Amino acid sequence: MVNNDINNIKNNIENIRRAIEESATACGRKASDIKLVAVTKTHSVEEMLIASESADALGENRVQEAMAKKRLWPSTNRSQWRLLGHLQNNKVRKALQLFDTVDSLDSVDLAMTLNRVSQEMTRVTSVLIEVNTSGESSKSGVALGKFYELLDRVLTCRNLSLEGLMTIGPLSENESDVRRAFAQARALSEKARALSALPLSILSMGMSYDFRWAITEGSTMVRIGTALFGSRE
Numbered sequence: 001m002v003n004n005d006i007n008n009i010k011n012n013i014e015n016i017r018r019a020i021e022e023s024a025t026a027c028g029r030k031a032s033d034i035k036l037v038a039v040t041k042t043h044s045v046e047e048m049l050i051a052s053e054s055a056d057a058l059g060e061n062r063v064q065e066a067m068a069k070k071r072l073w074p075s076t077n078r079s080q081w082r083l084l085g086h087l088q089n090n091k092v093r094k095a096l097q098l099f100d101t102v103d104s105l106d107s108v109d110l111a112m113t114l115n116r117v118s119q120e121m122t123r124v125t126s127v128l129i130e131v132n133t134s135g136e137s138s139k140s141g142v143a144l145g146k147f148y149e150l151l152d153r154v155l156t157c158r159n160l161s162l163e164g165l166m167t168i169g170p171l172s173e174n175e176s177d178v179r180r181a182f183a184q185a186r187a188l189s190e191k192a193r194a195l196s197a198l199p200l201s202i203l204s205m206g207m208s209y210d211f212r213w214a215i216t217e218g219s220t221m222v223r224i225g226t227a228l229f230g231s232r233e
């Protein structure tokens with residue numbers, strides 16, 4: 001990787017931090033309440049290491065890819081690794097060896113498996129419930145109609161620690177459509193907080209093209225790939 005690429009990533013992070021600050025201030029929030037996850041899928045370990053200097057966490061989508069990268073990852077780098085992509089039951093054990101959190105918990109079945117394997121590994125795994133607020137069937141996340149059933153089950157899992165919700169906004173440039181989806185996730189997280197009496201402090205929403213709207217709607221964690229590393233091949 002040439003110096004130019006390194007400087008680009010550093011500049012991009014600075015710009016993103018500034019945009020987070022502006023969006024937060026504009027709606028009376030503090031930028032320090034909004035975490036930045038660098039989404040590193042398809043990008044090299046070298047690029048990830050640069051990003052890890054200023055991002056709050058790293059996000060990967062696929063277990064296989066994360067496994068290859070972890071082999072090259074320096075043990076002195078303590079970055080938090082968050083799993084963002086859909087997780088299959090048969091990859092749970094591998095995922096728990098690689099990731100600190102699973103942000104894409106989307107079914108009762110997966111919750112049960114994650115809980116059982118976490119217990120076997122004598123760990124408590126931090127999770128986010130991913131909700132499908134866009135209504136797009138191709139999008140991952142639990143359907144709104146099944147959210148409370150999943151929440152109830154997760155709350156019975158002693159080896160899972162529910163920290164909040166994640167959602168992916170609709171693929172749309174229409175501000176009100178996108179914000180409506182984010183507002184829905186926020187409303188669900190508030191109801192879940194009341195029902196569970198847990199802090200549920202993480203509301204992970206907002207990507208490169210919609211993180212400003214997400215912040216206005218209460219996001220506490222944005223997940224940025226393209227705006228940080230450039231477009232993926």
Ligand SMILES: *Cc1c(COP(=O)(O)O)cnc(C)c1O
Pocket residue numbers: 039041061084085168207208209223224225226227
């Ligand atoms: C790829 C991905 C992102 C980052 O998207 P960008 O548009 O590149 O910022 C965020 N969240 C999830 C779940 C993703 O899969």
